Amino acid sequence: xxxxxxxxxxxxxxxxxxxxxxxxxxxxxxxxxxxxxxxxxxxxxxxxxxxxxxxxxxxxxxxxxxxxxxxxxxxxxxxxxxxxxxxxxxxxxxxxxxxxxxxxxxxxxxxxxxxxxxxxxxxxxxxxxxxxxxxxxxxxxxxxxxxxxxxxxxxxxxxxxxxxxxxxxxxxxxxxxxxxxxxxxxxxxxxxxxxxxxxxxxxxxxxxxxxxxxxxxxxxxxxxxxxxxxxxxxxxxxxxxxxxxxxxxxxxxxxxxxxxxxxxxxxxxxxxxxxxxxxxxxxxxxxxxxxxxxxxxxxxxxxxxxxxxxxxxxxxxxxxxxxxxxxxxxxxxxxxxxxxxxxxxxxxxxxxxxxxxxxxxxxxxxxxxxxxxxxxxxxxxxxxxxxxxxxxxxxxxxxxxxxxxxxxxx
Amino acid sequence: xxxxxxxxxxxxxxxxxxxxxxxxxxxxxxxxxxxxxxxxxxxxxxxxxxxxxxxxxxxxxxxxxxxxxxxxxxxxxxxxxxxxxxxxxxxxxxxxxxxxxxxxxxxxxxxxxxxxxxxxxxxxxxxxxxxxxxxxxxxxxxxxxxxxxxxxxxxxxxxxxxxxxxxxxxxxxxxxxxxxxxxxxxxxxxxxxxxxxxxxxxxxxxxxxxxxxxxxxxxxxxxxxxxxxx
Numbered sequence: 001x002x003x004x005x006x007x008x009x010x011x012x013x014x015x016x017x018x019x020x021x022x023x024x025x026x027x028x029x030x031x032x033x034x035x036x037x038x039x040x041x042x043x044x045x046x047x048x049x050x051x052x053x054x055x056x057x058x059x060x061x062x063x064x065x066x067x068x069x070x071x072x073x074x075x076x077x078x079x080x081x082x083x084x085x086x087x088x089x090x091x092x093x094x095x096x097x098x099x100x101x102x103x104x105x106x107x108x109x110x111x112x113x114x115x116x117x118x119x120x121x122x123x124x125x126x127x128x129x130x131x132x133x134x135x136x137x138x139x140x141x142x143x144x145x146x147x148x149x150x151x152x153x154x155x156x157x158x159x160x161x162x163x164x165x166x167x168x169x170x171x172x173x174x175x176x177x178x179x180x181x182x183x184x185x186x187x188x189x190x191x192x193x194x195x196x197x198x199x200x201x202x203x204x205x206x207x208x209x210x211x212x213x214x215x216x217x218x219x220x221x222x223x224x225x226x227x228x229x230x231x232x233x234x235x236x237x238x239x240x241x242x243x244x245x246x247x248x249x250x251x252x253x254x255x256x257x258x259x260x261x262x263x264x265x266x267x268x269x270x271x272x273x274x275x276x277x278x279x280x281x282x283x284x285x286x287x288x289x290x291x292x293x294x295x296x297x298x299x300x301x302x303x304x305x306x307x308x309x310x311x312x313x314x315x316x317x318x319x320x321x322x323x324x325x326x327x328x329x330x331x332x333x334x335x336x337x338x339x340x341x342x343x344x345x346x347x348x349x350x351x352x353x354x355x356x357x358x359x360x361x362x363x364x365x366x367x368x369x370x371x372x373x374x375x376x377x378x379x380x381x382x383x384x385x386x387x388x389x390x391x392x393x394x395x396x397x398x399x400x401x402x403x404x405x406x407x408x409x410x
Numbered sequence: 411x412x413x414x415x416x417x418x419x420x421x422x423x424x425x426x427x428x429x430x431x432x433x434x435x436x437x438x439x440x441x442x443x444x445x446x447x448x449x450x451x452x453x454x455x456x457x458x459x460x461x462x463x464x465x466x467x468x469x470x471x472x473x474x475x476x477x478x479x480x481x482x483x484x485x486x487x488x489x490x491x492x493x494x495x496x497x498x499x500x501x502x503x504x505x506x507x508x509x510x511x512x513x514x515x516x517x518x519x520x521x522x523x524x525x526x527x528x529x530x531x532x533x534x535x536x537x538x539x540x541x542x543x544x545x546x547x548x549x550x551x552x553x554x555x556x557x558x559x560x561x562x563x564x565x566x567x568x569x570x571x572x573x574x575x576x577x578x579x580x581x582x583x584x585x586x587x588x589x590x591x592x593x594x595x596x597x598x599x600x601x602x603x604x605x606x607x608x609x610x611x612x613x614x615x616x617x618x619x620x621x622x623x624x625x626x627x628x629x630x631x632x633x634x635x636x637x638x639x640x
Contacts, residue, residue: 016507321492321520
């Protein structure tokens with residue numbers, strides 16, 4: 001196989017028959033190129049699909065108390081359940097090891113005003129962890145931090161749209177004071193949110209400030225949390241169920257009351273989208289497989305043609321003493337060489353095109369097109385093996401033809 | 411060198427079979443210059459193919475250099491061809507993308523000779539046929555006579571026991587035919603057994619022994635030209 005003379009023969013045959021070599025290689029290059037591009041676009045589609053469901057962190061839970069719907073242990077149904085800081089401590093104590101961030105979230109609608117502009121916005125008191133749960137990014141200034149919580153500061157992080165609505169163009173809100181329901185809050189930052197315009201009209205203040213000013217109590221409207229991302233989807237769903245069960249027990253709610261505490265667990269959504277993703281994967285798989293099969297058939301055709309074209313040459317070689325094995329090796333090594341080089345070129349161009357296309361496709365809503373190198377390399381190897389097998393069958397036939405028959409071939 | 415006894419060969423043609431060689435007996439000794447004469451369809455090409463191990467006989471016995479030829483697989487046939495036989499074809503059968511030198515060196519490649527050695531030997535034989543200066547030319551850049559000389563050099567390069575020439579002048583004009591025949595005579599004088607197949611009387615007359623074939627049987631076998639050679 002690593003005989004220099006043999007490779008010399010092969011390189012000569014390839015370089016002296018450039019058109020044939022290029023045509024054979026083109027089939028492979030094109031198959032790998034198409035495969036890579038299709039795979040890249042398919043992955044882009046999948047990513048797009050997933051981002052529809054990824055406005056918030058994937059490992060988030062939102063636990064919301066409501067009115068009870070069942071009478072239980074002397075309590076009538078219809079009782080309003082309320083969380084307090086104590087419930088947060090309870091969750092922290094029992095589930096702290098599975099939770100990376102525990103967030104209190106209170107909300108109300110208030111009029112915001114800056115100079116002459118005035119409108120109604122949602123004011124939310126939170127712990128700083130909300131930034132990661134909502135995946136908000138402060139692009140000016142900063143977010144609410146622990147020091148704000150401790151000092152119960154009257155500071156506010158406003159959404160990008162809030163700033164756009166209230167502040168004149170070109171004026172940064174950071175450092176300005178805005179009137180929130182009659183109280184002055186200092187804007188410390190402006191954030192963007194992948195949830196779009198609506199979530200960019202939310203405005204965050206420290207939860208302690210909220211509790212202190214609006215009610216002077218320790219009420220918590222909603223418990224948000226980020227669970228440890230290492231938990232599997234099933235473990236996360238169990239965690240959510242257990243949390244609700246314990247909270248029900250603590251608040252003396254019937255275990256069968258489905259309304260009193262509602263948990264929106266992203267893990268359950270992930271499970272659902274996972275199935276759709278799997279469907280998309282299947283689709284991509286079949287398209288890619290089809291492309292590959294077309295490539296394999298292409299190589300097969302090409303090899304049959306090459307052997308046919310060379311029949312006479314092979315006959316001459318046999319008359320001069322070439323053994324069947326040396327004929328087969330010559331054809332197959334050539335096939336192997338052409339497919340590997342051509343496949344590699346297709347791989348390079350394909351990944352290049354996908355990289356180049358990705359930003360253009362984003363304008364059409366196909367996000368983050370990319371290819372898994374491992375899969376593309378696997379496809380290239382598959383085509384190489386196919387090329388060799390496709391080369392083997394006609395090569396064996398050629399090696400079996402009697403030289404006299406081959407020599408007669410014109 | 412070549413001994414054939416009661417050789418039969420037929421080709422299947424649909425349901426029937428075409429009986430081409432009908433019991434040939436032929437003995438060619440080392441150093442002979444023999445021609446097989448016959449019109450087309452007489453079976454002369456079939457005989458050459460069998461002698462050249464390019465085809466197999468059905469019945470009878472064939473000894474090449476004392477070795478009985480029977481049930482050869484392709485690999486053994488390839489090795490024997492490479493070792494004992496040199497071919498010259500009517501249509502030259504040079505590989506179009508190899509230059510003259512590389513074409514001549516090819517049999518040595520299949521023998522496993524080193525590159526340096528085989529290019530050196532090939533050059534010697536090209537020189538012998540007077541084409542040293544054409545070594546780097548492709549067959550398409552050579553005249554018919556030159557191509558046949560290259561083919562002869564290629565047939566000789568592996569130092570075979572027998573050179574088999576199938577209508578070696580069939581594609582050449584009379585002047586170049588003569589020069590090719592002169593070359594064959596010369597190598598015969600040096601001791602090589604030469605076996606020519608032709609349908610041209612003038613070509614056959616230049617050999618030492620003419621075997622005439624008609625309808626698959628030998629109708630005459632005569633020695634000629636003894637005086638010319640002497």
